[in-house]
Amino acid sequence: MDLTGAYASLGSDLGNAFSLVLLSVVGLVMVVWDSLRNDHRAIPWIGVAASVLAISFELLRMPGPAEKIFYGLMWAGGYASFVNIIILAATAFTLAISVHYLDRIGHNYGEVYSLVVFASAGMIVLGSANSLITVFVGLETMSICLYILTGLVRTEEGSVESALKYFLLGAFSTGFFLYGIALLYAATGTLYLDEMPAALAGGAGSEVLLWGGVGLLFIGFLFKVSAAPFHMWTPDVYQGAPTTLTGYMSTASKASAFAALVLVVYHALPAERWMLVLAIVAAATMILGNVVAIAQSNVKRMLAYSSIAHAGYVLVGIAAGTTAGYSGALFYLLVYTLMNIGAFGVMAALEWDGHVGQKQDLDSLAGIGYRKPLLGVSMGFFMFSLTGFPPLGGFIGKYAVFAPAIDAGLTWLVIVGLLTSAASAYYYLRVLYVFWMKSPEEEAAPALDQLMASPLSMSTSVVLVVCAGLLLVLGIYPGVLESTTLFFSDSAAAVAAIR
Amino acid sequence: MNSDFLVQWILLLPLAGAVLNGLGGLFLPALRERESLFGIVGTAVVAIPFVLTLILFLQYSGEAHVTTFYTWMAAGDLDVSFAYRIDELSLIMTLVVTGVGALIHLYSVGYMHGDPGYWRFFAYLNLFIFAMLNLVLGDNLPVLFLGWEGVGLCSYLLIGFWYTDLKNSAAANKAFIVNRIGDFAFLMAMFVLFKELGALDFGTILADPQALSQSNLNWVVLLLFIGATGKSAQIPLFIWLPDAMAGPTPVSALIHAATMVTSGLYLLARVSPLVLAAPQVMAVIAIIGALTAIMAATIAITQNDIKRVLAYSTVSQLGFMFMATGVGAFFVAIFHVFTHAFFKACLFLGSGSVIHGMHHVEHELHKKGHEGHIDPQDMRTMGNLRKYMPATSTTYLLSTLAIAGIPLFSGFFSKDEILFKAFEYGYSGNTYAWFVWIVGIITALLTAIYMVRSYVLTFRGKERWPMADEVQPHESPWTMTVPLWILSSLAVVGGFVGLPGVIAHGEWNWIHHWLGAPYGGPVAEPVLPAHGGGFLAIEWGLILLGSAIAIGGVWFGWRAYDRHGLDYDRKISEATGRLYGLWRGKYYWDEIYDRLVVQPLIRGSEKLLAPFDEYVVDGIVNGVGHVTRGAGQVLRYLQTGRVQNYALAIVFGVAVVLGIILFG
Amino acid sequence: MLSDFIPLFLSMVMAGGLALTLLKAAEIFGPKRPNVTKRAAYESGMDPIGTARDRYSIKFYLVAMIFIVFDVEVVFLYPWAVSFRDFIAAGEAGGVLAVVFLFIIILGIGLLYDIKKGGLDFDDLRHQREFQGR
């Protein structure tokens, strides 16, 4: 075997994968720091600084051409940069809002932050993968960190229980996912995504192995993005996990899993056979998520079902099977990340020691808007955006995924989407109604006063304002949407050049 | 001055006011006590745009001017820009919105004094002005729709302003839900237009009505009209407006009388070339308008709540305007919008002043240990207020005469023009217009009667509240009376902008020349056959008839109620028998909706599903909501909490996915 | 084309059938003649004292777990060892050594964390309490 020049491209590869390398190194530094100093004050801010640095790198890298790095295992630039920005932003926001929250619930350990950073590194691998190996490694790095984070509050029965559920079902779905990889490998003879079309064109493998493999592969993704009927872990896990980390799970991990799904269908599967499956799953997901969310009185659980519903909207864009649909889905993920991190951030700030807040019952939060105006106003932004009201980002996002689906002939799916998102207004606006238009109950007053005594932390306020502001900017200047379309022509050109 | 610059500030100032008042009040609780600050900011950000609009108006060259700030979304065919159109129609609407708006803001400074939500009120009101300006200035349907939704939202927030009272919240919800039905029709119309024409800006869609097939055109106009019935309170969607009186009175004056409720008329006038090309739909519009007008007028006669009388009067007057629209007289509809804005705003503000006074009475009575509770809005406890509130009384009387259509007052010119146009349209061979005309004549008579009734019961006769010799109301502060005086003077002279055709052959009908398409304006008109020389005599005859009806109505009402007071209601009720019950019961619209739509939905879902206790609110969408909620209640029980059931679901999903992908 | 799916069906049926059959078979055919002696725990012929389900110290478990993880990670060194000669031949020994050392350093950091957090301390009660208390 000739290995001459095996490391020739290592330097430029490491440069291209700056965010990944930075996060991994910073994660290790955080572990070392935590072991030697046991000082959890500085640790989260190292992570925030690294994420911000990585975001600025990716912003500069994004307009450049997409390249394959590490022997074609991963992509860098363009599409990958955009996905990395979503993940890194979610990471930075989560680290910043977690500090105060974890302090209050008494579980502020250095490990938490390094686990978040490691999970993000896994997500970056997943979201820019060009090989099923990297998809698997990224997915598992992310998942294992998330299992631990879910069970962070070991002393709470609910937290451990949700960790167990998440772990068992996650491992179960990983089994199917891996089996899908094996079948696809048997059918195409390669694990590289962009080599699959050529292998299929050569007539290799049998139809059953191929499509069985694709189906099982989808299961893994659909589980991670909590699409129906693979969603059932979501409400239980989201309710049990620490609130800020729930926000992180519901956004960054979904974004990267969706990004990988788009990479798979865009690079590896030119045929249209999978469109119907995704369309049906999308319809089921939207209906189930929105309808059950209406019946919830616990805000965290309601937001969990809402995040299921939003996975459905993203799937609509992907099911369209066009580059416009993929770029719409990407844009939606960006918007969704901002609004969901924000919504969970508000709920985390409203969770306080005392009977009322911990239950996260909607009615216990009556009239909070006037007492904590920043939380009330920013929650207004997030809820309106989640509902899809103009001029906020959520509206543009819905447009971005629904319009390509109509072009692709999936009108029935879009009608389902529009009807269910109209129904979603009921439960989102009910939150605002309770926040602003309802007077608090007498018995809740002492607990509320206790909450008022603890001021909002600076970092939380900044994150909420930034999220709300970005939603408004994306809603008023949706130019970003057009730029996401470019990734696909870019990548396609790059693929063509390599072939 | 550069008109782009002016338009920009006309729009931005109210928005800035809303943001400043809202954020300032929210985040700086210490500031909330300083009412004058919010009042001054709130009023100035509407008054300055009024001045800017005046400048625009005076330097208007006769050419429509479109200002595009930036393109919001451009994807494929769809191009949505923040573009605003300055032309004759939008200018006149902007003048009304900012002018009347500024006066009402000024009035609110006094009216809302002492309310803990003072800052919130001005923030909402400013936001409303911003949304309304988007509605009237927008150059394409999406921007118009943005404003349309915005005013709906502000209306919701302001009706439910005193949200601690559950009744107000219910009224706000009702308005919101009913309006959503209209909005849905509006959206459908936009969808059809976009699908057929590929554009939504007025320049393109109005360029050629023939670009649409006749059936599509009919649908578009009908759907837009349904949208208009929601916002402008026509049959069958008018039921929210009387309940909307739960909001503070300046809100009723601004939103539910002068501006927002006329937006349906504005919309139809804006797309008048399309409407004219759909004559069948025009007939529907005219007949609905006529029926609404007479129905609301008959209800108004029986009401005792001063604001409800005015609310039904508004519904009735809006019916008049739709009558005009239905007979192709769009500019007359806008003319009536214009005059109605003055006298109805004045009437509402006057009633607010009265309520202000009666609140004082209630307060004093309470202090003196009086046991009973009086309703400060009930005319039965008022009487002889002109002695205590002379300014309010005079201005209310002037506006009453204006709405009744006494010659030379503003209402006379606009209402008479509507009746004349209906007659002329019928004369030109459109049979339904005769019906409209006759209904219009009767309604005009009823209008004069119920308005005089409300004036006489409130301001004349004897004091009817308890302990009247000890406790008396007093006149409101100047911030409230000044707007009353200004509005009432406008209500008196405002009609001279549209002198009837018999004078100088219509040459002095300024508003016709300003708006009408034959003179280069944006509002289309039907081409009617030329009439013979005798028609001038008919026109004079109609004017005399109109004057006679108005004077007769006022004379009758005055005689009846000044002499007999409240007793006369009983006489009317005896004379009309069962009909009176129907009127008093408001034709049982609410009950019918409840029986036919709301109850079946609720009962159906209750029988099928587990009992749910909360949020049993009336309203059609809430009924649907119950069904959806019910489904949610059932589906959530799939979530058993057992990990192996979830795993089973995954396996089921695997089977489905593989099944579809392998065999599908 | 349906014939294409026959192998899939067959393998599905076989898979499901065999699994169920084996589970059931053990239950049905397995002879069951329990008596007291048979049901007792085997403790080198002595009578069992107390329950066999005494809980062990968590430390055993911790060490076992750490051992498994580190043990399995070593699997990545095998391909390296096998192809090391090829790398030397290609003149890339430095590069591959650097990469492997990086790998080992990362494992080392894991070990460092473990030691510092008291995962390997059997006798230091202070550490133990801190570690378990969380």
Add this chain to the structure above:
Amino acid sequence: MEISLDWYLALSAVLFAIGVLGVLFRRNAIVILMSVELMLNAVNLSLVAVSQSIGDLSGQILVFFVMSVAAAEAAVGLAIVIAIFRKKVSVDVNDFTLFRY
């Protein structure tokens, strides 16, 4: 005698199915964990067999990753099971239904 690829794939399918059924029907959380491991190893078998039959090494590389990931998963999984055993003194998954509906 050469054993054809189909037999490896069939064996792998059988093992995988046993794993799935184990997850679905066993109550003990640790046995469920073992069943999951069985599923992963069934896949490993396929991967190695396919890799061998088409003469491509990447399948076997993936197997290394699967093995190390499985070890890490087992560590985390057992830690979670221990944590929940301390709270509820049970490893029966049907006892863990605090969150539902």
